[in-house]
Amino acid sequence: DSGVTQTPKHLITATGQRVTLRCSPRSGDLSVYWYQQSLDQGLQFLIQYYNGEERAKGNILERFSAQQFPDLHSELNLSSLELGDSALYFCASSLAGPEQYFGPGTRLTVT
Amino acid sequence: KNEVEQSPQNLTAQEGEFITINCSYSVGISALHWLQQHPGGGIVSLFMLSSGKKKHGRLIATINIQEKHSSLHITASHPRDSAVYICAVSSPGTYKYIFGTGTRLKVLA
Numbered sequence: 001d002s003g004v005t006q007t008p009k010h011l012i013t014a015t016g017q018r019v020t021l022r023c024s025p026r027s028g029d030l031s032v033y034w035y036q037q038s039l040d041q042g043l044q045f046l047i048q049y050y051n052g053e054e055r056a057k058g059n060i061l062e063r064f065s066a067q068q069f070p071d072l073h074s075e076l077n078l079s080s081l082e083l084g085d086s087a088l089y090f091c092a093s094s095l096a097g098p099e100q101y102f103g104p105g106t107r108l109t110v111t
Numbered sequence: 112k113n114e115v116e117q118s119p120q121n122l123t124a125q126e127g128e129f130i131t132i133n134c135s136y137s138v139g140i141s142a143l144h145w146l147q148q149h150p151g152g153g154i155v156s157l158f159m160l161s162s163g164k165k166k167h168g169r170l171i172a173t174i175n176i177q178e179k180h181s182s183l184h185i186t187a188s189h190p191r192d193s194a195v196y197i198c199a200v201s202s203p204g205t206y207k208y209i210f211g212t213g214t215r216l217k218v219l220a
Contacts, residue, residue, distance in 0.1 A: 002155075031206070033207060033208070042210060042212050043197065043199075043208075043210040043213075044210070045207045045208060045209070048205055048207055055205055056205040056207050088152055092208075097141075097206065098141045098142040098144075098159065099142075099144075099156065099159050100156070100201075100208065101156070102146075102153070102154040102155075102156070104152070104153050105152045105154075
């Protein structure tokens with residue numbers, strides 16, 4: 001158990017809908033990273049927050065947004081969902097250095 | 112060309128064999144990571160390397176910073192080692208990970 005929690009574990013929704021994925025980092029970790037794992041693209045970095053502020057952005061679509069709250073948990077919002085958004089979404093946390101601890105992931109299926 | 116390249120993509124071995132998975136990268140890094148992902152999805156960190164060599168049980172990881180290359184070795188492989196092994200590098204500054212495409216390992220009893 002990495003200490004990083006993600007909810008929900010599984011999510012099935014229809015095209016055009018909006019969902020929110022939640023991540024609670026390890027106690028004391030200030031950074032949260034979001035990653036997407038799809039069959040065709042593999043694992044890709046989406047966005048990073050550090051202590052409430054956006055720190056780095058990767059291949060994140062405009063339909064996706066994220067935030068980190070004062071208690072350091074983070075949410076990834078996906079809207080106008082398309083079939084191609086079906087993927088595993090991981091969050092990871094770290095205190096300050098390069099070692100990250102991954103959550104169990106949220107499997108999103110868009111039908 | 113991907114910034115992190117792994118080989119082979121797929122590997123089938125007999126129990127007891129010595130296994131090597133290779134990773135090359137073309138960007139500046141703060142560290143290199145070897146990750147393991149079992150069916151069902153969870154990602155576990157095996158090693159973080161910035162130089163030299165690390166060993167944990169039957170797993171050994173090495174990195175050559177000058178050549179931008181790393182290897183993961185599994186000695187005396189076992190069916191429970193069957194998983195996807197992923198090489199990732201963390202970027203200087205943000206430490207965001209850039210991933211290789213993974214190596215799917217199957218060890219037969």
